Amino acid sequence: MNSAPVVLALHYQNDQLHPEGRIRVGLSEDDPARARLIAAAGRLLAGARARGWPVIHVRMAFRPDYADLARNTPIFRKTEEIGAVRDGHWGSEFFAELAPLQDSPREFAFKHNRISAFYGTELESLLRLLGATQLVIGGIATHSVVESTVRDAADRGFEVTVVADACAAAGAAHDNALASMKLIAEVSDVDGVLAALSPQGKSA
Numbered sequence: 001m002n003s004a005p006v007v008l009a010l011h012y013q014n015d016q017l018h019p020e021g022r023i024r025v026g027l028s029e030d031d032p033a034r035a036r037l038i039a040a041a042g043r044l045l046a047g048a049r050a051r052g053w054p055v056i057h058v059r060m061a062f063r064p065d066y067a068d069l070a071r072n073t074p075i076f077r078k079t080e081e082i083g084a085v086r087d088g089h090w091g092s093e094f095f096a097e098l099a100p101l102q103d104s105p106r107e108f109a110f111k112h113n114r115i116s117a118f119y120g121t122e123l124e125s126l127l128r129l130l131g132a133t134q135l136v137i138g139g140i141a142t143h144s145v146v147e148s149t150v151r152d153a154a155d156r157g158f159e160v161t162v163v164a165d166a167c168a169a170a171g172a173a174h175d176n177a178l179a180s181m182k183l184i185a186e187v188s189d190v191d192g193v194l195a196a197l198s199p200q201g202k203s204a
Contacts, residue, residue, distance in 0.1 A: 003130065003131040003134070004052060005048075005132075005134040005136050005161075005197050006053065006127060006130055006132040006134070006135055007044065007053055007054070007055045007056070007138070008117065008135055008138070009041070009044075009045065009058070009098065009139060010117055010137065010140065010146055010149060011058065011059060011060055011139050011140045011141070011145055012041060012057070012094060012095050012098035012099075012139065013060070013091070013093060013094055014092070015084045015092065017034070017037075017098070017140070018095060022082045022084040022085075022091055023082070023084050023085075025169055025170050037165070037167075037168045038095075038097060040163070040166045040190050041098050041138055041166040043194075044136075044138055044163055044166045045098060047190065047193075048136070049106070053106070053136075054106045054108070054130050054132075055106065055108070056107075056126065056127075057094060057099070057100045057108065057109040057110075058111070058112060058117045058121075058123070058139075059085075059109070059110075059111050059112075060092070060112060060113065060145070061085050061087035061111040061112075062079070062086060062087060063086070063087060064086045066080045075144065092111075094109070110122060110123075115144060115145060116145070117145060117149040117152075118152040118153070118156070119152075124156060132158065134197070135158045135159070135160045136161050136163060136197070137149060137150055137160060137162050138163040138167050140167065140168050141170070141173070141174075142169040142173065142177040142178065143169045143173040143174070143176065144169070146162065146177065146181075147177045147180065147181055150162060150184065154184040160184070161186040161187070161188055162178065162181050162185050162188070163190055165189045165190055166190055
């Protein structure tokens with residue numbers, strides 16, 4: 001491959017990760033898995049930055065009145081019910097430890113309001129502009145935005161690696177989603193991804 005891998009960091013937001021967040025995908029304040037996830041995602045971002053890989057941060061955010069929320073799915077009806085990820089509110093903002101770097105030419109950020117990060121967004125256009133062929137994806141939740149985005153990416157011709165320890169979901173959903181995605185993507189961990197991929201793509 002001639003282009004550097006591109007990291008997609010999905011939904012590392014206050015409502016999903018902060019102890020006072022409204023969602024937190026089953027990761028309670030004192031759950032060791034929460035600290036492990038934050039640490040792994042931090043290593044992924046740091047490793048990508050050190051290697052010069054582009055990083056695209058994606059957050060979910062709806063209008064404060066939820067007029068742009070699709071109510072055809074239980075997950076979005078629940079989002080409105082609990083008052084989560086309202087644009088302009090603290091909960092929808094990026095979690096401070098995993099937020100985009102300001103003024104970096106290699107980092108990008110945008111919001112979306114469907115399940116896949118591709119739907120109705122500039123993501124594919126940006127990836128084509130970057131010359132991307134290899135995507136490295138981590139985020140919350142594994143069985144929702146991560147899996148949906150991975151499937152979209154595979155259908156659009158990208159090679160995908162899912163970073164398992166930089167993803168999370170409640171209960172068995174995490175492991176089940178990873179098992180399902182192995183049919184269309186590589187599944188690794190942060191250390192494995194950083195060791196296997198160079199700034200120019202897969203190492204020799």
